[in-house]
Amino acid sequence: MTKRIEYIDIARGIGILLVVLAHNDFAYISGFGHKLIYSFHMPLFFLLSGYFLNTSIPFIDFIKKRFNALLKPYFFTLFLIYFTSVSFDNMSFETAIRRIVKALYGAGHYIDWVQLWFLPHLFVVSLYAFVFFALVGRWNNRFIRWIALVATLGISSLFLKNFYPFNLSVFGKQYELFGLPFSLDLVLLSGFFFILGSEIRQASTENTYESLPLLISSGLSLILLVYFFEALNDFNTRTYDSYIINTVESLVGILFVLCISRQIELRTERLASLFKYFGQISLFILLFHVPIQDFWGQKINAVTGNITLSIWVGFAMGVAGSVLIYELFIKANPVALRMFGRRETST
Secondary structure, three states: OOOOOHHHHHHHHHHHHHHHHHOOOHHHHOHHHHHHHHOOHHHHHHHHHHOOOOOOOOHHHHHHHHHHHHHHHHHHHHHHHHHHHHHHOOOOHHHHHHHHHHHOOOOHHHOOOHHHHHHHHHHHHHHHHHHHHHHHHHHOOHHHHHHHHHHHHHHHOOOOOOOOOEEEEEOOEEEEEOOOHHHHHHHHHHHHHHHHHHHHHHHOOHHHHOOHHHHHHHHHHHHHHHHHOOOOEEHHHOEEOOHHHHHHHHHHHHHHHHHHHHHHHHHOHHHHHHHHHHHHOHHHHHHHHHHHHHHHHHHHHHHHOOHHHHHHHHHHHHHHHHHHHHHHHHOOOHHHHHHOOOOOOOO
């Protein structure tokens, strides 16, 4: 499917703004709001990432496409981080090499810009989804696929915490590691939402999300679930307190975002255009928002002593700064676009 579906871009735009907000001290302003965001924002991104999964191409071609889209920007961003740190921030070359080697492990615990963990993990999740459809999809029976998908979710519950942390012995030395490389230990859980995205695309239409009662009921249900249940959800730290509650909250939150995205598309062109833009450059907001947000938040707090103001300014600058980097240095630069895995026609 080559045609863009506008409400999916809008949903991705809403999702990336929630990611930026979740990565500052928003819990200081609203503990409930922070918990609400975490209840579904990562499952939302995995589901949206799987929405346009294409398994009709050869597996080797699929690997190449996913490498270019996900691992190339990951490795290039690591190069930018440590090239800048060595050149302008007095970091030693040896320290940079050590940190790069750690970051190649691809798990959030070992990455200075922790938000980057999503890219290598999404790469392996994509490959897992391709294999899943190659094995289960041969029956061409949606019911069987859904049963298998729910079964993999149940299996993931058996060992989610087994590798966070775990001990590894190498030549007699003991190492404590947090997660498998590229967060492979998380792949059944995140893969559930990724594959579900592909299934939902086939089982629904844009009309599915036009119902105002569905929008209102999903929003209220999400608020009530998060209010009455204390089940925490953080994929990066393998926190998924209740497989039933967390999964229901995630699905209800995703449904709410899809419904509100469709309403925005239908009712307000300017707001729709803004969210679509954020959705289409969500990779660059993901890559750059954390250091920009942290810098401005700390500066504003140091000058004003107003934590609430520093949080909102940091959020705004995290988004705006990422947009400026894209517009000024990447969008019109064919070399930069290629290094970030994007074509020159990318918008």
